[in-house]
Amino acid sequence: MPDTESSNSPLLEPLEIGDLKLKNRMVMAPLTRNRAGEGNVPQDLNKLYYSQRSGAGLIITEASQISPYAQGYPATPGIHSAAQVAGWKAITQAVHDKGGLMFIQLWHVGRISHPSMLPDNALPVAPSAIQPKGEAVTYDGMQPFVTPRALDIDEIPGVIADYVKAAENAKAAGFDGIEIHAANGYLLDQFLRDGSNKRTDAYGGSIENRMRLLDEVITAVKAVWPSSRIGVRLSPENQFNDMADSTPQATFTAVVGMLNKHDLGYLHVLEGDMLGAEHKVDYTELRKLFTGFYMANNGYTQATGEQSLNAGNADLIAYGQLFLANPDLVERFKRGSELNEPDQATYYGGDEKGYTDYPSLELEKLSA
Ligand code: PHB
Numbered sequence: 001m002p003d004t005e006s007s008n009s010p011l012l013e014p015l016e017i018g019d020l021k022l023k024n025r026m027v028m029a030p031l032t033r034n035r036a037g038e039g040n041v042p043q044d045l046n047k048l049y050y051s052q053r054s055g056a057g058l059i060i061t062e063a064s065q066i067s068p069y070a071q072g073y074p075a076t077p078g079i080h081s082a083a084q085v086a087g088w089k090a091i092t093q094a095v096h097d098k099g100g101l102m103f104i105q106l107w108h109v110g111r112i113s114h115p116s117m118l119p120d121n122a123l124p125v126a127p128s129a130i131q132p133k134g135e136a137v138t139y140d141g142m143q144p145f146v147t148p149r150a151l152d153i154d155e156i157p158g159v160i161a162d163y164v165k166a167a168e169n170a171k172a173a174g175f176d177g178i179e180i181h182a183a184n185g186y187l188l189d190q191f192l193r194d195g196s197n198k199r200t201d202a203y204g205g206s207i208e209n210r211m212r213l214l215d216e217v218i219t220a221v222k223a224v225w226p227s228s229r230i231g232v233r234l235s236p237e238n239q240f241n242d243m244a245d246s247t248p249q250a251t252f253t254a255v256v257g258m259l260n261k262h263d264l265g266y267l268h269v270l271e272g273d274m275l276g277a278e279h280k281v282d283y284t285e286l287r288k289l290f291t292g293f294y295m296a297n298n299g300y301t302q303a304t305g306e307q308s309l310n311a312g313n314a315d316l317i318a319y320g321q322l323f324l325a326n327p328d329l330v331e332r333f334k335r336g337s338e339l340n341e342p343d344q345a346t347y348y349g350g351d352e353k354g355y356t357d358y359p360s361l362e363l364e365k366l367s368a
Pocket of ligand 1: 063
């Protein structure tokens with residue numbers, strides 16, 4: 001018997017985003033898993049993984065590069081070639097067949113890459129030629145990040161065009177929408193924050209200038225998708241990938257103000273720091289400022305997710321590691337069942353182990 005309290009959970013209430021009907025408020029967060037096939041093409045194994053998780057109100061795919069120059073890690077899927085579109089199409093079909101909805105996260109890593117990963121050993125690009133501290137994950141193991149090349153202002157329209165092409169490909173692949181990845185120290189975030197953006201042109205200096213690229217990318221992809229089918233992800237104070245901003249609350253207050261103009265489907269915020277630093281940003285303030293749906297992410301449990309929804313601090317909760325380890329997370333929350341423990345050793349790369357072999361309640365029942 002499901003206990004009444006769990007089945008009354010606000011996490012299990014539906015939500016309409018424009019014309020999309022989410023069956024619950026539990027979102028599968030984007031998770032890099034490095035298991036794309038040859039040519040960074042999504043394959044059958046990835047299809048099984050996502051379709052197993054179709055119980056989510058919305059699945060956001062792992063970050064997917066918008067061009068060969070936008071890649072930063074081995075075996076991450078792309079959304080720039082015809083074969084990749086075909087691979088994703090089989091996946092969106094499988095998720096739709098099980099009643100799920102799916103957005104693809106569009107990714108340009110900027111400086112978080114390495115020449116060995118890029119066509120013709122190109123230098124990674126960034127707002128400014130600042131070498132991030134740390135190491136790139138390459139096909140030959142970990143290698144120190146290099147000093148990237150600052151994008152010339154004349155190259156920016158080409159970057160925006162890559163987002164548009166990827167947005168078109170996402171449509172052809174049958175996705176329900178797109179999420180623009182502007183978080184976690186990748187290209188768009190590198191532009192937003194002043195630790196990585198030292199430009200002196202129209203794309204650097206003031207926050208109005210630093211958020212110009214994100215604003216232009218959103219404007220451009222709105223020619224492809226209705227605004228309600230576009231989400232944006234931010235991480236105002238995540239230090240991951242050697243990121244910093246001198247005034248995160250003010251910076252992201254301005255960014256949220258800019259996003260409000262676009263009437264987006266949702267704003268997805270990684271609250272706090274992936275490396276464990278204390279929170280400095282007041283997310284309830286950002287949430288109050290944002291006029292659309294707010295999706296919160298970073299270590300939420302069932303209880304804290306419910307508290308956040310009940311308090312009006314979020315409309316949706318994105319679960320990463322919990323969905324990774326529990327394909328039927330929604331069912332488990334509904335029944336108050338125990339959760340599988342995630343195995344960190346199998347997060348990145350490999351095969352079905354730690355990917356598609358986490359048991360669901362049905363499987364446990366059958367094997368009991
Ligand atoms: C990662 O591969 O570590 C990674 C990728 C995308 C993110 C965050 C982390 O947004």
